[in-house]
Amino acid sequence: MSFSAQLRKEVDPIWKASFHHPFVKELGEGTLDLRCFRYYVLQDSYYLTHFAKVQALGAAMANDLKMTARMAHHAQSTYEAELSLHENFMKQLGITDEEKASFVPAPTAYAYVSHMYRAAFAGHFGDILAAILPCYWLYYEIGEKLKECRPKEPIYQKWIAAYGSDWFRELVEEQIARLDEIAETVTEVERERMKQHFWISSQYEYLFWDMAYRLETWPIQRKETECDANERIKTS
Ligand SMILES: Cc1ncc(CO)c(N)n1
DSSP states (O other): HHHHHHHHHHHHHHHHHHTTHHHHHHHHHHHSSSHHHHHHHHHHHHHHHHHHHHHHHHHOOOOSSHHHHHHHHHHHHHHHHHHIIIIHHHHHOOOOOHHHHTOOOOHHHHHHHHHHHHHHHHHHHHHHHHHHHHHHHHHHHHHHTTHHHHHHHHHHHHHHHTTSSSHHHHHHHHHHHHHHHHHHHHHHHHHHHHHHHHHHHHHHHHHHHHHHHHOOOOOOOOOOOHHHHHHHHOOO
16 A cells, blocks of 8 residues: 555544535535635635745755756645635625734644654655645535535635646645656655644644634633734734
8 A cells, every 4th residue: 555545544534524514514505604615715814824834945955956847836836826816705795905904813724734744854855745745635525525515695605616727636636646656765764753733734624624614713812902903904
């Protein structure tokens, strides 16, 4: 069995929990509360900004020029997806500049991003790939599962179409093949560490849906006067 197939098998219960999470189910059925989706879009925009940076770190830490170029291309693709998907969603959902300026990452989004940076800075190229692969691969599988759904909400249809596309599938397949290539060249200890990154990212993917469904906040809110908020919006 390939390394990627082994990893996929090990995380199967976690991924199944994502497939059955009410956020994902209700998105497919079109019944998801738009407040949850709106919250998700803001948090995911933060997530993708850092995801692109981790991909760019992958480009910097790659073992040869071709891989550097491909990882840089992947960072560019994240930017393009972010631009077309989230910017349109933000407009359609009426997310204001003030909201964007006062955005605070939720605990789960912050922790997930931190996990990816930790894998990147404490490890090597294989660690980065293992930490970022569930992001691609799980969304691709969700896109495939929801492909036949026709939610009434057009935004949900667009979201499903993006992750069920051939464009996205090719990116996912490329990274799976790359992970298997790298796994051949590293030690057993390193492969175990890569497995753990993949497993933790899979858990965070589940937690990300849950965070949005529950509209997660920090336990103690930051007090901010209106004056401070206005100052920050003006200078941002
Ligand atoms: C949290 C998360 N994981 C994966 C993807 C897919 O790129 C995304 N947009 N957001």
